[in-house]
Amino acid sequence: MGAMTTLSEGAPVSVVGAGAMGAGIAQVAASAGHPVALVDAVSGVVEKAVAGIIGSLQRQEAKGRISSAQLEATVERITPVDAISQLPASALVIEAVREDLDTKRALFNELAERQSRETVLATNTSSLDVGAIAEGLPEPGRVIGLHFFNPPPVMRLVEVVRGRSSSPEVIEAAAGLVRTWGKTPVVCASTPGFIVNxxxxxxxxxxxxxxxxxxxxxxxxxxxxxxxxxxxxxxxxxxxxxxxxxxxxxxxxxxxxxxxxxxxxxxxxxxxxxxxxxxxxxxxxxxxxxxxxxxxxxxxxxxxxxxxxxxxxxxxxxxxxxxxxxxxxxxxxxxxxxxxxxxxxxxxxxxxxxxxxxxxxxxxxxxxxxxxxxxxxxxxxxxxxxxxxxxxxxxx
Ligand SMILES: NC(=O)c1ccc[n+]([C@@H]2O[C@H](COP(=O)([O-])OP(=O)(O)OC[C@H]3O[C@@H](n4cnc5c(N)ncnc54)[C@H](O)[C@@H]3O)[C@@H](O)[C@H]2O)c1
The missing domain is CATH 1.10.1040.50 (N-(1-d-carboxylethyl)-l-norvaline Dehydrogenase; domain 2)
Structure with a gap:
């Protein structure tokens, strides 16, 4: 399955929803070397998120954890985008919009229409069923959960959630990718609360x-x-x-x-x-x-x-x-x-x-x-x- 090979280091990533979680996830992906497009439904939110990311990276720089060159390169990798329709072709889209099944399904439908059939579509949902989000989409095998913990740049754990139709190859590739981000993935079924909750x-x-x-x-x-x-x-x-x-x-x-x-x-x-x-x-x-x-x-x-x-x-x-x-x-x-x-x-x-x-x-x-x-x-x-x-x- 093509999706397995598209999830490589440095591949383009999009993050939808630039609230607390989306901003943190964008920072993690950009820090790991991915070009990241960041979009939100509400105008001004992405700009605020980018300012927050810069602040967070500056604190890391002050502690000597990253160099000023790394800070600059990471910020440069993040591109604010005005609408879903303007997202670039991505190997992986991570959704972190509000916790509502209808909102997420509408969004995944739009993403499926606009992105390639090989694009992995991940949801950061804490409580919704990943299989229900994937239902009716073309290639539901590429729909998975990537459940980050708050705040994503600090918390090492990521639950890689297997919906009823998620492909095992995509799950494995996503777990591998998350590991290259310095995170520790655990794999679980889309069961209520996943593992931790x-x-x-x-x-x-x-x-x-x-x-x-x-x-x-x-x-x-x-x-x-x-x-x-x-x-x-x-x-x-x-x-x-x-x-x-x-x-x-x-x-x-x-x-x-x-x-x-x-x-x-x-x-x-x-x-x-x-x-x-x-x-x-x-x-x-x-x-x-x-x-x-x-x-x-x-x-x-x-x-x-x-x-x-x-x-x-x-x-x-x-x-x-x-x-x-x-x-x-x-x-x-x-x-x-x-x-x-x-x-x-x-x-x-x-x-x-x-x-x-x-x-x-x-x-x-x-x-x-x-x-x-x-x-x-x-x-x-x-x-x-x-x-x-x-x-x-x-x-x-
Ligand atoms: N906050 C946490 O501790 C936490 C932890 C793990 C997972 N989550 C999950 O992450 C997701 C986001 O949570 P959050 O705390 O970041 O919420 P948040 O309210 O801080 O951010 C959500 C953002 O999504 C935007 N948005 C809403 N609908 C949209 C759409 N259709 N398209 C684009 N943008 C849209 C909103 O404008 C908002 O900026 C939820 O599914 C939540 O369950 C949250």
Whole structure:
């Protein structure tokens, strides 16, 4: 298939949508030596994006990471374009427009009409089905997901997403190309939340449930997870991400899995969002923040923490969260949606976990995890804690 050979180093790339993600992706591709055409539906956005890219490159130059010649060459490779109709012939088009299926389908239709049949068409969608975006297009095999993380110049992970009609050769070529950009690709199926946004769900959900049940206060729960090596606790992290943003991702995964109870959003988070307590950005979320942005009442209860850790799994924040993360990860692998190594790579690079959940599960022991989940399922029936059948086998 021709698309495999067109995705080479230095081949022309177009980026559609010059918002937060599109600008960052354009910077990454241009830094890697590709001529990049950048377009947005709204006038003035591309110029702003280019100014932002220059600022970002200047900061890299100031730190000595790139030379001034590299800075100039990178900026020169980026061409602002006024309309889709004016994009040059490209080996790869990466779409980073707003997260809406109809918008993306209309755009892909137009791109398919204007670009060669060999042009690889990639979407940066976080939550839409890649197969649905490709539906009805000529050569749907060249449509894939390239899910960058925010901010693209900094985050190493890229999920290379296989839609139901994506060609394996295109997936492989795209993963190879992304590697030449200094990124680490992981390949996964177009499953709700892909790898990172799926496997991470219980990290937030379990802490919210324990907080609602009065197991401990927020600061103590966060301290428990930090003691296991997580950079931030789940509750402080959702305050940083934004409760609204985190709820939207969780709700999307829940809806797309046919409202699987495993992903049901909590009443607590829905109430926070309804009350406008969105986290740091609104001055209040799970925590309240002083005007300087420091959390109030964030002192963990050390005695309670010591009591919980190593106790029954229902009230051990670490064991309970890890059991659910391991379950989610082995299930994804078991369904054939991603390889075990890619799941661990995705979670360590995409969310900064101290260890991949597959490796962590092997350390804890899958039989132990299965027993913990069975105990949780007895304590909280309803399907959320049903153990993956893979935990009783040797598959993951
Ligand atoms: N923000 C993140 O953290 C993040 C991370 C990964 C993936 N994504 C995904 O990346 C995509 C873009 O997200 P963002 O945060 O950069 O959004 P954004 O709102 O910052 O930028 C989107 C840009 O697309 C433009 N646009 C909208 N429709 C267009 C069209 N038909 N043609 C050309 N331009 C159009 C808008 O004018 C806007 O400038 C979404 O699909 C989102 O889900 C976002």
């Amino acid at each position: 799926r496997v991470a769900r219980p990290f937030y959900g379990e802490a919210q449930r324990m907080l609602m049940d009065g197991v401990a206060d927020a600061a103590t729960l966060d301290a428990a997870l930090r003691s296991a090596g997580f950079r931030m606790g789940p509750l402080e992290l959702t305050d940083l991400i934004g409760q609204d943003v985190n709820l939207a991702v969780g709700t999307s995964v829940w809806e797309q899995t046919g409202r699987d109870p495993r992903y049901a959003p909590t009443a607590m988070q829905q109430e926070l969002v309804a009350a406008g307590h969105l986290g740091r950005k609104s001055g209040q979320g799970v925590y309240r923040y002083d005007p300087s942005g420091a959390p109030l009442d964030a002192e963990p209860d050390q005695a309670r923490l010591a009591e919980l850790l190593g106790g029954p799994v229902e009230t051990d924040p670490v064991a309970r969260t890890l059991a659910m993360l391991v379950n989610e990860a082995v299930d994804l692998v078991h369904r054939g949606e991603a390889g075990a190594d890619d799941v661990d790579t995705a979670m360590t690079l995409g969310t900064n976990y101290p260890k991949g959940p597959i490796a962590w599960g092997r350390e804890i022991g899958y039989a132990v995890v299965a027993d913990q989940l069975a105990a949780l399922d007895r304590a909280f029936p309803g399907g959320r804690y049903r153990p993956s059948s893979a935990l009783s086998g040797e598959e993951a």
